[in-house]
Amino acid sequence: MSPKRVQQTFGALRHYAVLAVVAWFVLFPYFWMVSSSLKPAEELMLSPPNWLPSHLDFSAYQQVWDLLPLLKYMGNSLFVAAMTTILALVLASCAGYSLSRYKTRLRKFSIALFVFTQLIPSVLPFISYYFLMHSLGLTNTYAGLILTYAIWAIPFSIMMMQNYFTAAVPGELEESGMIDGLSRIGVFLRIVLPISVPGLVATGIFAFILSWNEFMWASVMLTNNDLKPVSIGIFDFVGQYSSAGVTNMMATSVISTAPAIILFGILQRYLISGLTAGAVKG
Amino acid sequence: MEAFKKLIDRHTGYILLFPAILASLFVHVYPTVDAVRISFFDFQLLHTNRPFVGWGNFVTVLQDPAFIQVFGNTIIWTILSLIVGGATGLIVAIFLNRPYPGRGFLRALFLVPWVTPPVVVAIIFRSLLSQTFSPINGLLMNLHWIDSPINFLGNLDLLGGIFSVPLLTIVAINVWCTFSFMMVMFLAGLQTIPPELYEAARVDGASKHQQFWRITWPSILPVVETVALLQGIWQFNNFNISYLVTHGGPLHATELLSVEVYNEAFNNFRFGTAAALSVIMMLIILIPAVFYVRRSVKHVA
Known part of the structure; x- marks a missing residue:
C-alpha cells in the first residue's frame, strides 16, 4: 500500500475507534438493562456481578406482567400521548403558519412569549397551575394531562413548524391557490398542510415523546390508579417493592422504554431534521 | 355569510395565532404571575387562614441552612x-x-x-x-x-x-x-x-x-x-x-433548587415558601433568559 493509503486507513480506524467508545458509553446502560432483566434472580446478588446471564430467564417478564397492569399503563400513556400529539399539532401548525406568513402586530410579542415560556423554571408555575386545574375539575382526568403536555410542547413545536413552512413550502403554490379562488384558510388547509407531512411528523414525535416520558406533572396531578401512565406506574412499583428485585424492575423498564425507542427509530430522520432547523437559525 | 368569510380572510394571521397564545397565557403566564403573588402569603394546605407575610417566605427560605x-x-x-x-x-x-x-x-x-x-x-x-x-x-x-x-x-x-x-x-x-x-x-x-x-x-x-x-x-x-x-x-x-x-x-x-421547590410544595405542602423559592430561581435565570428571548426575536422577526 502507498503511504497515502496507509494514512487514510489509519485515519478511518481512529475515527471509528473514537465513535465506538462513544457508542459503548451510550449503549452500555441499555445492555445492562436487558442483560439484568434476563438474569435468574440469584445472579443479581453476585459481587462482582456477571455481565451476561448464565442462561436466559424470562420469568421476570412473566412476573411483572402478572403483578402490574402494564397493558393498562401503556394504554393510558398511548392514549394521552396520541391526544397530546394531535392537539399540539393543531395549535402549533396554525401558529407556526401565521408566524411564517403573516406580519401580524402580535408577531414579535408572540415569539417572545413562546421563547420565554420555554425558559421559565418548570416548577415555578406548578403550584398555581395545580390549583387552577383543581378548580376546573381537571385533576385526575386524561384532559388535565393532555392539555398540559400539549401546551408544554407547543413553544418548541411552533418553532419547528414555522421553520418548516418558511424553508420547505414555496409561496408560489399558495398564490396559485388564491388565484383558483381558495380562501386563505383554504390555502392553509388544502395546499400547505398536505405537503407539510414531514414537518408535521417531526413535530408530532417531539410531542409524543415529551408526553410519553413526562413524570413530574403526572406524579402531582394523578391520585387515581386507573389513569396512571407508564412512567408513574413503574415509579410506584419501584417504590412499593424496593425488594421486588432488580430483574423485575429491569423487565418493566425494557417494556416501557421500547415503544418510544421503536417510534423514534422508525421516524428519527424526520425528527432530527426538524430539531436542527431551529439550531442553525438560533 | 360573504361578509363573514371576508372578515376571516382579512384576519387569518390573527385567527391562526390566537389559540396558541391563549393556551400559553393559561398554562404558563397566569400561573407564573400567580406564583409571585403566593410567594408573599403564608399559604399552607391545612391552614384555612392564609395571611400576607411580605418578604417573610423569602427570609425563611434564605435563612434555611x-x-x-x-x-x-x-x-x-x-x-x-x-x-x-x-x-x-x-x-x-x-x-x-x-x-x-x-x-x-x-x-x-x-x-x-x-x-x-x-x-x-x-x-x-x-x-x-x-x-x-x-x-x-x-x-x-x-x-x-x-x-x-x-x-x-x-x-x-x-x-x-x-x-x-x-x-x-x-x-x-x-x-x-x-x-x-x-x-x-x-x-x-x-x-x-x-x-x-x-x-x-x-x-x-x-x-x-x-x-x-x-x-x-x-x-x-x-x-x-x-x-x-x-x-x-x-x-x-x-x-x-x-x-x-x-x-x-x-x-x-x-x-x-427545583427538587427543593417540588418537595416543599408537594411533600410538605408549604406552598408559600415553595413559591418564594421558585421566584428566586426565576430571578437568577431572568438575565440570561431575557438575553435569549431578545436574540430569538431579533433573529426571527
Whole structure:
C-alpha cells in the first residue's frame, strides 16, 4: 500500500475507534438493562456481578406482567400521548403558519412569549397551575394531562413548524391557490398542510415523546390508579417493592422504554431534521 | 355569510395565532404571575387562614441552612453539565461531520438516551452504580484501579473540598442524557460550513488545530451561544435526574433548587415558601433568559 493509503486507513480506524467508545458509553446502560432483566434472580446478588446471564430467564417478564397492569399503563400513556400529539399539532401548525406568513402586530410579542415560556423554571408555575386545574375539575382526568403536555410542547413545536413552512413550502403554490379562488384558510388547509407531512411528523414525535416520558406533572396531578401512565406506574412499583428485585424492575423498564425507542427509530430522520432547523437559525 | 368569510380572510394571521397564545397565557403566564403573588402569603394546605407575610417566605427560605448548599449544588450541576456535555457533544459532532459511512445511524443511536423515560434512566443507573452489585465497580476492581467498591451515590466525602461524589455522579448521568441533543445542534451548525474553506486552508498548509480555531469555531460560535444559553437555563431548571436517582440525598448532597421547590410544595405542602423559592430561581435565570428571548426575536422577526 502507498503511504497515502496507509494514512487514510489509519485515519478511518481512529475515527471509528473514537465513535465506538462513544457508542459503548451510550449503549452500555441499555445492555445492562436487558442483560439484568434476563438474569435468574440469584445472579443479581453476585459481587462482582456477571455481565451476561448464565442462561436466559424470562420469568421476570412473566412476573411483572402478572403483578402490574402494564397493558393498562401503556394504554393510558398511548392514549394521552396520541391526544397530546394531535392537539399540539393543531395549535402549533396554525401558529407556526401565521408566524411564517403573516406580519401580524402580535408577531414579535408572540415569539417572545413562546421563547420565554420555554425558559421559565418548570416548577415555578406548578403550584398555581395545580390549583387552577383543581378548580376546573381537571385533576385526575386524561384532559388535565393532555392539555398540559400539549401546551408544554407547543413553544418548541411552533418553532419547528414555522421553520418548516418558511424553508420547505414555496409561496408560489399558495398564490396559485388564491388565484383558483381558495380562501386563505383554504390555502392553509388544502395546499400547505398536505405537503407539510414531514414537518408535521417531526413535530408530532417531539410531542409524543415529551408526553410519553413526562413524570413530574403526572406524579402531582394523578391520585387515581386507573389513569396512571407508564412512567408513574413503574415509579410506584419501584417504590412499593424496593425488594421486588432488580430483574423485575429491569423487565418493566425494557417494556416501557421500547415503544418510544421503536417510534423514534422508525421516524428519527424526520425528527432530527426538524430539531436542527431551529439550531442553525438560533 | 360573504361578509363573514371576508372578515376571516382579512384576519387569518390573527385567527391562526390566537389559540396558541391563549393556551400559553393559561398554562404558563397566569400561573407564573400567580406564583409571585403566593410567594408573599403564608399559604399552607391545612391552614384555612392564609395571611400576607411580605418578604417573610423569602427570609425563611434564605435563612434555611441547607439553602446555600442546594444553591451551590445547582450552580455546580449547571456549569459542569453544560461544559462536559457541551464539549462531548461538540467533539462527537465533529467526528460525525466527516463523510464516513454509518454517520446517520450513529447520530440516531446517540440520541436514544434523549427518548428514554427519565424514570427508566434512574432505575438503570441506580443499579449500575450500586455499591455492592455494580458492574462498573466490578470492572474497576478487576483492573486493580480501585481496592474497594466506590459508593457512587452515597459517599459524603468532598473532592477538593467542593465536589461531592454523588453530585458528580448525577452530573455524569445528566451528560449521558443530554450530550446528544447538543451534538445534533452542533452538527447542524457544522454542516453549514462550506467544505471549500477547509480545502483552501489545507492548500495553505494550515494544521488541524489551526483549521479548528480559525474556521470551525468562529463559524459555529452563534450555535454554541444558542446551545449554551438554552441548555444552561434548562439544566438550571432540571428536576428529573436529581429527584429520581437520589431524591436529593444523601443529606442534600445532590439536591437541586427545583427538587427543593417540588418537595416543599408537594411533600410538605408549604406552598408559600415553595413559591418564594421558585421566584428566586426565576430571578437568577431572568438575565440570561431575557438575553435569549431578545436574540430569538431579533433573529426571527
